[in-house]
Amino acid sequence: MKNVMTLLSGLALAGTLATAQANEVVVGGKNFTEQQILASMTSQYLEHLGYDVEKRSGMGSAVLRQAQENGQIDLYWEYTGTSLINYNDVTERLSPEETYERVKELDAEKGLVWLAPSDANNTYALAMREDDAEERGIATLSDLAQAVNDDEGLTFALNAEFYAREDGWRPLQQAYDFRVGRADVKRMDSGLVYQALRDGQVEVGLVFATDGRIPAFDFRVLADDQDYFPAYALTPVVRAETLEANPELEAQMDKLSGLLDDATMSSLNAQVDVEKQTIERVAEDFLTEHDLL
């Protein structure tokens, strides 16, 4: 009996030591496919490296950012343009490199560190069905503005966040000088926009450039011919405190970040949204393929 007790307390002690040694990292994510894949990928990867990972995904951008500033989230993938315009209120036109440098500098003051950016630029875009766009002769946002002003009766599907963002709907209309009536704008869940556009329930939809459904559903992405949208380079952002406690995290995340570009993200997103594989599975396969698991 005594032996058993010693064994048990020994096990309990070992258990406490093990948890005390593993560094806890809270990984966040936003509420759309790409972010959920990234959150899952990062969690699995860091867990494999021996961190004690907690995953919290499915939040709106501003909520997630707030949580990170408050120290409730240690690490998540943010887009340079989102931080520049929405969190730092910078409205200047900047090149992608300048955008990255600027947010790195501004967010450093808030205790957030931007690690190496990936080559994936998930910009917002407006898309139409290929045949419809062809028929109406619309290839750029300027063409679209023209069509709206000619009153062609176009309807739009947008998500809640884009509708109200500083780099979103209102400023976009100002930049291209067009005005869409309230009744012609359907606001809905980001993921359902693609379905609505494909099924012809609207003529124009708000899409994310790296979404796999754009080629799969045969959409035409309208060119941003006046360079309205900034760069949205996908970049891991980590709290300075977390990085201090885990200095090796930077090199580890840079490795992951180096693997991502537009084509890769688009393909990963398509595996979830078009081929209907689970997010965990897609993330796991990707990591295995690159020998990170």
Add this chain to the structure above:
Amino acid sequence: MPTLNLSGAMRLLVLVAFFVAGVWSQSSGVIDDFIFYLPDIQYLAVQHLWLTAVSGSLAILVAIPLGILLSRPSMAKVAESAMQVLNVGTTIPTLAVLALSMSFLGIGTVPAIFGLFVATLLPITRNTYTGLKGVSPALMEAAAGIGMSPTQRLLRVELPNALYVIFAGIRTALAINIGTVPLAFLIGAGGLGELIFTGIDLYDPVMMLSGAIPTALLAVVVDMLIAITAFLVVPRGVNPGRA
């Protein structure tokens, strides 16, 4: 008269609390923020009420006859299982019902109304059924004894006696309905959910509350209106409110 004093003190306390809340909100600029959203609130509240009115009326029109039908003695064997089928509409998360109905009804108001209709159906059917089953057997026997036909018994004895319970079901159902309408926003049907969800996504509490507070107020007002209707419609003899 200690009771009077107490209620007087309470009243004073409430007034002071209101005053303090008013001063605070005025000084912090929250009122201006809310006023900024006023046109939005008005436009969306109308959409919101429209969705509730259409889906709610459809549900009432279907659920009450259904409840009556299920309460007939001939249906006794299938009544419970039928109710369980309706229950499915209530237990599946409403967002899933909305997304499903969107896949065959498209986006916008039509699938939203259908989804809300399904979610509203059960409480009304259930209460209609329970109310009718709860009518005292002695009353039914007396009605049969004086030679009333089954239709007469239903219209003159059963329904008036069950009406209060049926109204309670309608109140519950519509309160749930108004609280569910915000989700309709996600399939493009508008409503106050636009302010609530955009507020959540952008971490803008004032915008979120500009949607949430009117939603709560609408629920309270609609509930009150139905309570008043019940007070007026339910016959004096079986109306707890007027006894």
